[in-house]
Amino acid sequence: MDSTILEKRLARERAARSEAERLLESKSAELYESGQELRKTAEELVLQSSQLSAILDSALAGMCLADKDRKIVRANAYVHRVFGYGADELCGRSLHDIFDIGYIKSVQAIGFESASLSDRTGDEVEGYAKDGSVVPIELSASEMFLDDQRYTLWIFHDITKRKAQEAEREQLEEDLRQAQKLEALGILASGVAHEINTPVQFIGDNLRFLEDAFSELFAEIGAAGGDDTVADGDDAPPREADGNTGTDSSEVDYFASEVPEAIQQSLDGVSRIAEIVAAVREFSHPGTKEKSPLNINTAVQSTVTLSTNHWKYVADLNTDFEENLPEVMCVPGEFNQVILNLIVNAAQAIEGLEASEKGAITVRTKCIGDQVEVTVSDTGGGIPSHVQSKMFDPFFTTKDVGKGTGQGLSLVHAIVVKKHGGTISFRTEEGVGTSFFVRWPIGAGEETRNVA
Ligand SMILES: Nc1ncnc2c1ncn2[C@@H]1O[C@H](COP(=O)(O)OP(=O)(O)OP(=O)(O)O)[C@@H](O)[C@H]1O
Ligand SMILES: [Mg+2]
Structure with a gap:
């Protein structure tokens, strides 16, 4: 072969080789760069995942992801802590092991698409710890899809403390x-x-x-x-x-x-x-803490009789009872206490006038629809407007030490409104007197009967 041809071919091959080397170099640079990016992305993903886990684990709410068969696939640290399980001990268990099964079924029966589900969020239900104890929780549920698979997300709060505080408050009110x-x-x-x-x-x-x-x-x-x-x-x-x-x-x-x-x-x-x-x-009424049917006229009369010593020096007391009132479902001792507090307040209002003549207290009973109203009216000095806004507050009193502790009306309010679902209102005019109107629902949700 002609040496010129050989040299040309050699030169061509050299050029091709150096082109190939250049290409290889640029491709390996590209590969290196994408490898770097991939590593960065992987590092970011790891960081994000650990951030997400840290967020989930430090959240002050229990989060529990379950698959369509109600198997727990992920639960945060709060869930493990509240129910006393070790890390990852919950994965694979059934939701029924930790949540009230009735609630889970009722939520799933309503269906997540249903608008009424929003009514079911934040329900107070029972949760179950590993040691078998019951933990009161407030639970909500929502639905989510991952890779076309249906999951449910259960979020809850441990409300043990709140429940204990509520019980303590109720106990305090009862003690009061x-x-x-x-x-x-x-x-x-x-x-x-x-x-x-x-x-x-x-x-x-x-x-x-x-x-x-x-x-x-x-x-x-x-x-x-x-x-x-x-x-x-x-x-x-x-x-x-x-x-x-x-x-x-x-x-x-x-x-x-x-x-x-x-x-x-x-x-x-x-x-x-x-x-x-x-x-x-x-x-x-010793020992009667339960609501029972009460003859209102008899009860009011007995309270009037017993409180005679509180009003007879300052007022004449008249009663005006509607006959044949239906019996009222109430705690008798508490009903009497309300009437006593109102009569004592009426007598003290009249006493406060320091008038030479006796005043008047009138106690009336009447039936209004499905309620019985007891009215206690006095001819005392009336209630000034700055007192009206505060008089139902616990421990608010305008009376001297030893005469009043300011618990009367706050207790009246608690008994009538909170305990019996009734209402209390008043009408007052300074210098003329005051009337308190207490209405008691007759039935308190139960059957009533008429008394002669
Ligand atoms: N019939 C009334 N006429 C005028 N003021 C009244 C009347 N009833 C209540 N008040 C006012 O409301 C305040 C609060 O009444 P409440 O019965 O709660 O407490 P109190 O009578 O002062 O003390 P306690 O009932 O504990 O002995 C009274 O101090 C008084 O100022
Ligand atoms: Mg009082």
Whole structure:
């Protein structure tokens, strides 16, 4: 072969080779660059994944992802912590192991597409810990799709603390009610002692009078019998003659008019005491914490009787009861306490006027639709507007230390509104007086019957 041709071919091959080398170099540079990018992306993905895990694990809510068969595929640290499982111990378990099955079924029955699901978010249900204890939780659910697979995401909060606080608050309210009840009974006890003391005293006086009267009468009768014997036995003169013996007709007339009166007065006193004792029993309803049907007129009358000592020096109290009121489902002791607090407030408002004449308290009952209204009105000084906005607050009082603690109306509100679903309102005019209107739902969701 011609050397020129050979040289040309060599030159061509050299050029081709150097082109190939250049290409190789640029391709390997490109490859290196994309390798670098790939590594960077992988590093970013690892970072993002660990960030996501860190976020999920430090979230103050439990997050649990479950597949269509309700198997847990992922759960954050909160879930493990609250239910006492070790890391990843929950993966593969059923949702039913940790959540109330009834709730899960009800949510899935409604369907995630249903608009009403939004009503089911944040429901209070039971969660179950590994050791079998029940954890109160607030649970919501939503649906998600990953790679065309359907998953459910369950998010919850442990509400143990909140529940304990609620229970504590309820206990405090109950304690307060009990303390007020004891205080009310204490107030009443002194009044009752006073009320019973008066009839007991005149019954005692009357019995002593009867004792004297009878011993004198018997002496007279005995002496009269003795006269006959003496007169028959020896010839002694009749008693009338010496002026010391024989029946004194003016004394007999006196006893004849006084004795029946003394007996009647004593009987009145005894029935007054019986009335007070019955009222005490009616008021205290020992041990009845449950709602039961209450005859409102009888209950109000017993509270009026027991509180007599609180109002009788400052006011006359009139009652105006609607007849044939239906019985009201309520806790009797609490009903009485409401009426007592309102009557004592009315009496204290009138007392505060320091007027020379007595005021008036009126207690009315009437039926309005499916409620019974009890109204307590007074002719006190009225409630100033700056007091009106605060008077239902616990411990708000305008009274002197020792006279009021400011718990009366806040307790009235709690009993009527919170406990019995009733309402309380008032009408007041400064210088004229105040009326409190308390309405009690008759049924409290249960059947009622009429009383005669
Ligand atoms: N009938 C009323 N007339 C005028 N003011 C009233 C009347 N009832 C309540 N008030 C006002 O509302 C305030 C709060 O009443 P509440 O019954 O809660 O407490 P209190 O009577 O002061 O104390 P407590 O009832 O604990 O002995 C009273 O201090 C008083 O100023
Ligand atoms: Mg009061």
